[in-house]
Amino acid sequence: MGYSVLSLIANALTGQRGWTPAWRDAEPKPFYDVVIVGGGGHGLATAYYLAKEHGLRHVAVVEKGWIGSGNAGRNTTIIRSNYLLPGNEAFYEWSMKLWEGLEQDLNYNAMVSQRGVLNLYHSDAQRDAYARRGNAMRLHGVDAELLDEAQIRRLYPFLDFDNARFPIKGGLLQRRGGTARHDAVVWAYARAADRLGVDIVQNCEVKGFLRENGAVSGVETTRGAIKAGKIGLAVAGASSRLAGLADLKLPIESHVLQAFVSEGLKPMIAGVVTFGAGHFYISQSDKGGLVFGGDIDGYNSYAQRGNLPTIEDVCEGGMALMPALGRVRVLRHWGGVMDMSMDGSPIIDRTPIAGLYLNAGWCYGGFKATPASGWCFAHLIARDAPHPVARAFRLDRFATGRLIDEKGVGAQPNLH
Amino acid sequence: MRIPCPYCGWRDAQEFAYLGDATVERPDPAAADAPARFHDYVYLRENPAGPHSELWRHSAGCRQWLAVRRDTTTHEIIAAEFVRGRGARR
Numbered sequence: 061m062g063y064s065v066l067s068l069i070a071n072a073l074t075g076q077r078g079w080t081p082a083w084r085d086a087e088p089k090p091f092y093d094v095v096i097v098g099g100g101g102h103g104l105a106t107a108y109y110l111a112k113e114h115g116l117r118h119v120a121v122v123e124k125g126w127i128g129s130g131n132a133g134r135n136t137t138i139i140r141s142n143y144l145l146p147g148n149e150a151f152y153e154w155s156m157k158l159w160e161g162l163e164q165d166l167n168y169n170a171m172v173s174q175r176g177v178l179n180l181y182h183s184d185a186q187r188d189a190y191a192r193r194g195n196a197m198r199l200h201g202v203d204a205e206l207l208d209e210a211q212i213r214r215l216y217p218f219l220d221f222d223n224a225r226f227p228i229k230g231g232l233l234q235r236r237g238g239t240a241r242h243d244a245v246v247w248a249y250a251r252a253a254d255r256l257g258v259d260i261v262q263n264c265e266v267k268g269f270l271r272e273n274g275a276v277s278g279v280e281t282t283r284g285a286i287k288a289g290k291i292g293l294a295v296a297g298a299s300s301r302l303a304g305l306a307d308l309k310l311p312i313e314s315h316v317l318q319a320f321v322s323e324g325l326k327p328m329i330a331g332v333v334t335f336g337a338g339h340f341y342i343s344q345s346d347k348g349g350l351v352f353g354g355d356i357d358g359y360n361s362y363a364q365r366g367n368l369p370t371i372e373d374v375c376e377g378g379m380a381l382m383p384a385l386g387r388v389r390v391l392r393h394w395g396g397v398m399d400m401s402m403d404g405s406p407i408i409d410r411t412p413i414a415g416l417y418l419n420a421g422w423c424y425g426g427f428k429a430t431p432a433s434g435w436c437f438a439h440l441i442a443r444d445a446p447h448p449v450a451r452a453f454r455l456d457r458f459a460t461g462r463l464i465d466e467k468g469v470g471a472q473p474n475l476h
Numbered sequence: 477m478r479i480p481c482p483y484c485g486w487r488d489a490q491e492f493a494y495l496g497d498a499t500v501e502r503p504d505p506a507a508a509d510a511p512a513r514f515h516d517y518v519y520l521r522e523n524p525a526g527p528h529s530e531l532w533r534h535s536a537g538c539r540q541w542l543a544v545r546r547d548t549t550t551h552e553i554i555a556a557e558f559v560r561g562r563g564a565r566r
């Protein structure tokens with residue numbers, strides 16, 4: 061069923077009884093041309109673009125739990141394309157362009173909201189770094205504005221401008237950045253993929269790979285073996301585990317990142333604001349809750365929950381930026397398992413094993429990448445050639461020295 | 477999460493700094509295949525879900541390096557010992 065104002069009115073008048081499930085609960089078939097492992101945003105987007113852009117008709121997404129139960133449903137929903145390095149910027153900007161047409165393309169309200177992403181700076185050196193980043197963005201045709209303190213005061217008068225240690229001197233604003241509803245993005249891609257014939261198989265965990273002459277030829281799952289022409293891994297925090305089943309070792313560590321939501325408040329924070337002197341970022345959901353987060357906990361973890369020191373650290377960052385937060389109560393917090401790569405940038409590439417393709421290393425920034433990641437991974441799988449905007453995301457770049465170290469901290473995953 | 481420092485006893489993880497995987501070993505730079513081995517040493521990780529051997533420094537305590545065995549799926553600490561002296565035993 062197509063969604064429109066008319067379908068809304070018709071269902072409102074008939075007691076909302078006319079809605080049908082948004083996607084089929086598919087049984088696994090014995091064979092697919094392509095099996096995508098992982099029903100997060102990236103896996104579902106990949107399947108959708110495989111069907112839509114490359115005309116593949118026999119595609120399945122196999123998901124160990126329910127779709128969106130991983131990081132796709134746990135993130136703080138920020139979308140932006142304010143990257144510095146050439147290998148990154150064209151990719152994230154392509155993602156932003158896809159976000160801008162996503163709801164029309166998928167016929168789904170994903171609540172894409174270009175409310176602006178503001179990165180604050182607190183020192184001369186930081187202003188210079190942000191000016192450089194903004195200039196790099198503009199050279200790529202991306203919007204960026206360097207604001208001074210007076211301009212920030214007009215936008216967010218309640219920030220702690222005269223903080224003794226970290227006075228706010230200005231910020232870099234990307235107006236086209238913002239937020240999107242994470243669950244809705246998952247459901248939108250699932251529904252659109254399903255309508256093009258993609259099978260979405262839930263509660264189906266991949267436990268091993270079928271091998272023929274060195275190549276992969278299918279997956280062993282908790283719901284039986286599924287043969288496949290090609291297999292794409294898009295399992296985020298579980299990337300090393302899946303790769304390990306194929307005897308591959310990845311330049312990735314899994315770390316936990318926490319996020320927090322406050323009680324609902326009246327509209328207060330119009331866009332996304334990040335603190336430049338610590339790691340803290342905040343926005344307000346349409347329901348009114350303040351959504352915020354900060355650093356990863358910093359040690360390897362698959363636990364999907366973090367520890368108190370990081371919670372304190374995040375809240376301290378919040379208080380240094382926005383003292384009014386002190387009286388707000390935190391309602392919920394949770395953790396997700398991040399696939400932290402060794403240079404902080406992702407991998408969309410073939411693997412040394414024929415038939416096996418890898419989409420991983422998103423660190424804590426992969427939500428914004430969802431559309432372009434799916435687009436480029438589908439391109440790679442369908443044509444066996446990298447998409448031009450994702451050419452730098454190679455698995456062998458760690459051996460060739462072509463790292464994409466956006467933050468400049470080296471092979472220390474807990475610092476990215 | 478608390479870590480049992482052999483010298484200081486059970487201390488909050490906040491007192492420790494994390495370095496990471498304790499099983500990787502710096503290769504011999506004179507070896508013929510040193511570039512490939514250095515790649516593996518610097519970049520590749522087992523990244524296990526389960527028991528993990530890792531280096532923590534008790535930086536706000538006795539300042540010793542510890543080798544800690546910890547389950548990455550539960551954060552349970554299985555063992556902790558000083559790194560100093562480990563080399564001699566190996």
Ligand SMILES: Cc1cc2nc3c(=O)[nH]c(=O)nc-3n(C[C@H](O)[C@H](O)[C@H](O)COP(=O)(O)OP(=O)(O)OC[C@H]3O[C@@H](n4cnc5c(N)ncnc54)[C@H](O)[C@@H]3O)c2cc1C
Pocket residue numbers: 097098099100101102103122123124125126127128129130131132133134135136137138139264265266267294295296297298302317318319353394395396397398422423424425426427428429
């Ligand atoms: C707290 C938090 C905040 C974040 N904030 C942001 C943000 O503001 N902006 C941003 O851009 N990014 C953010 N991220 C990062 C972003 O959420 C991730 O990079 C992105 O969601 C990863 O891609 P995905 O959606 O495909 O992953 P996931 O949703 O994790 O999908 C992977 C799927 O694979 C499945 N799987 C695993 N193993 C198997 C198996 N053996 N068989 C079958 N299926 C399997 C999992 O169940 C999971 O559903 C945040 C992440 C977290 C945790």
Ligand SMILES: [Zn+2]
Pocket residue numbers: 481482483484485534537538539540
């Ligand atoms: Zn100690």
